[in-house]
Amino acid sequence: MILAMEWEAEAARALERAPRFVRGLARRRVEEMVAAAGRGRVTLVDVQAAREKMQPAKGRISGPAAGLDEEQIRELEKRVGGLENLPALQTRYYSLRLCGAAAGCPRARVEISPLAERLRGILDCSGLDRHLLERIRGPLLSHHKFRLALSGCPNACSQPQIVDFGVIGRARPERGSADCTRCMACVQVCSEQAVEVVNGEPRIARRKCINCGDCVDVCPTEALIVGARGYSLLVGGRLGRHPRFAETLFEFVGEEEVLAALRACLHFYFSEALGAEKFSALVERKGIESFRRSR
Numbered sequence: 001m002i003l004a005m006e007w008e009a010e011a012a013r014a015l016e017r018a019p020r021f022v023r024g025l026a027r028r029r030v031e032e033m034v035a036a037a038g039r040g041r042v043t044l045v046d047v048q049a050a051r052e053k054m055q056p057a058k059g060r061i062s063g064p065a066a067g068l069d070e071e072q073i074r075e076l077e078k079r080v081g082g083l084e085n086l087p088a089l090q091t092r093y094y095s096l097r098l099c100g101a102a103a104g105c106p107r108a109r110v111e112i113s114p115l116a117e118r119l120r121g122i123l124d125c126s127g128l129d130r131h132l133l134e135r136i137r138g139p140l141l142s143h144h145k146f147r148l149a150l151s152g153c154p155n156a157c158s159q160p161q162i163v164d165f166g167v168i169g170r171a172r173p174e175r176g177s178a179d180c181t182r183c184m185a186c187v188q189v190c191s192e193q194a195v196e197v198v199n200g201e202p203r204i205a206r207r208k209c210i211n212c213g214d215c216v217d218v219c220p221t222e223a224l225i226v227g228a229r230g231y232s233l234l235v236g237g238r239l240g241r242h243p244r245f246a247e248t249l250f251e252f253v254g255e256e257e258v259l260a261a262l263r264a265c266l267h268f269y270f271s272e273a274l275g276a277e278k279f280s281a282l283v284e285r286k287g288i289e290s291f292r293r294s295r
Contacts, residue, residue: 014044015030093129094145109169109170109171112150115150119259122259122262122263131269136276146165147164147165148166151168153171153212154169154212161234162246164238164278165262165279167232169231170213171212172228172229173204173226173227178223179223192212233248234247235288236283236284248288249288249292269282
């Protein structure tokens with residue numbers, strides 16, 4: 001049990017800059033670290049140290065090459081497990097689910113917390129509440145919500161394939177300037193069989209590559225590097241009595257395009273839905289091309 005701790009003013013201000021829905025998790029993590037060091041006062045240095053441990057380093061990808069041991073894996077599972085029930089991710093009108101990237105999962109290819117905040121801002125100002133209240137007869141139930149899911153890597157732990165609007169982070173591998181050592185680690189780690197080494201040169205089969213970045217993780221010399229980071233967008237998934245997988249709206253786009261796509265999807269939903277028709281049913285009825293054209 002961690003006793004109440006004193007927070008220095010600078011440390012408290014630094015914590016306030018964290019996204020709202022991971023702030024409580026971040027506070028617990030910082031206080032656990034300070035308590036483990038036998039101290040009872042949190043400083044700015046403590047907050048900065050915790051941030052470095054909880055977030056993937058910018059400019060590179062961490063993952064299998066990080067060599068997580070069993071204790072680190074258990075700690076990650078503990079941190080990630082608490083994300084599903086964070087109340088700030090739920091409102092009466094929508095649900096926004098995040099994967100462990102928001103808690104510092106080393107598999108993360110992109111930082112999803114800032115994007116989640118911006119998506120929430122769009123949802124809160126979109127008129128979604130008015131749309132649902134006007135169209136739904138009777139009480140608003142859980143299955144009436146507009147559902148989103150963000151995943152920091154193609155493992156898609158937040159299940160973006162079965163929600164109205166899903167986002168998957170990706171990292172596109174490219175040839176770096178360093179020499180290839182022909183260790184074949186990239187070939188062995190690629191579950192898509194998209195990498196081969198020919199005459200000492202790593203080659204990526206783009207039609208097979210899913211931009212997971214695993215090959216970059218294991219390359220010892222930076223013969224392979226991350227050329228770009230982006231997102232895949234999926235729309236129209238659902239569970240329920242007639243489950244349906246989401247369809248890919250766009251394959252590899254930037255953050256601003258994700259935001260623009262959500263605005264366009266909501267506008268299309270509000271203007272084209274018939275009565276209480278759900279978003280996924282609208283995608284099914286109108287077809288994915290209609291949504292692409294509406295952007």
